[in-house]
Amino acid sequence: MPRGLVHEVQLLVTFGLPYHYIHHRKDAAASRLPGLRHRRIRHGWYRSYGKLWNLDAPFPDVIRERTSRTAAFKDAVRAEEYMSWVAHDFLDKIWDFDGLTTEQRAYTRKWWEAFHIWLLLRPDVLRDWAGVDVEAGKIQRLIDGSEVWEDEPEVTREYQRLYRRVFFLLRRDRMLRRLVEENGDLRFLRGLSNKALPADVAG
Numbered sequence: 001m002p003r004g005l006v007h008e009v010q011l012l013v014t015f016g017l018p019y020h021y022i023h024h025r026k027d028a029a030a031s032r033l034p035g036l037r038h039r040r041i042r043h044g045w046y047r048s049y050g051k052l053w054n055l056d057a058p059f060p061d062v063i064r065e066r067t068s069r070t071a072a073f074k075d076a077v078r079a080e081e082y083m084s085w086v087a088h089d090f091l092d093k094i095w096d097f098d099g100l101t102t103e104q105r106a107y108t109r110k111w112w113e114a115f116h117i118w119l120l121l122r123p124d125v126l127r128d129w130a131g132v133d134v135e136a137g138k139i140q141r142l143i144d145g146s147e148v149w150e151d152e153p154e155v156t157r158e159y160q161r162l163y164r165r166v167f168f169l170l171r172r173d174r175m176l177r178r179l180v181e182e183n184g185d186l187r188f189l190r191g192l193s194n195k196a197l198p199a200d201v202a203g
């Protein structure tokens with residue numbers, strides 16, 4: 001399964017919040033059932049691949065219907081949680097990288113992990129491209145047809161948590177570090193040492 005981080009960065013870009021508790025809940029079984037087997041539990045959408053959806057038609061009408069129903073009868077947060085739930089299974093399916101050899105798959109996964117980390121380390125791209133201002137704590141939302149930057153202090157807290165997680169991973173994984181550097185414009189990573197890290201991360 002993809003690292004929780006990849007799921008979280010995707011949802012940060014999509015919704016402005018990473019919905020980490022959704023992935024946590026879905027993948028909780030992974031400690032008992034590692035790898036593909038964890039998808040026997042709480043991964044109904046993944047298991048319906050080939051029946052209700054495929055990669056050519058990844059989000060059939062039923063998703064839209066369930067989302068609007070949830071928004072109407074519960075609230076917008078529950079609707080986003082539902083979409084996050086489905087997006088998780090969608091990424092799990094992509095992450096299978098069917099058709100690749102074991103080696104190709106390992107490299108491809110690592111490359112995409114690095115890409116998501118690179119993205120996370122570029123607050124300017126997150127703001128200008130994804131509409132998530134992780135520094136000011138704002139999310140760009142479409143409200144009644146117009147784009148509005150809404151205050152969302154949780155964004156900043158969640159971002160800091162992800163940022164610490166990324167440094168933790170980069171310190172331990174040389175290949176990941178190299179791939180992140182190759183994505184460009186992260187020269188500071190070359191000097192990555194305990195000294196360069198925020199105090200609460202170093203050690």
Ligand SMILES: [Zn+2]
Pocket residue numbers: 001026027043088092
């Ligand atoms: Zn999963």
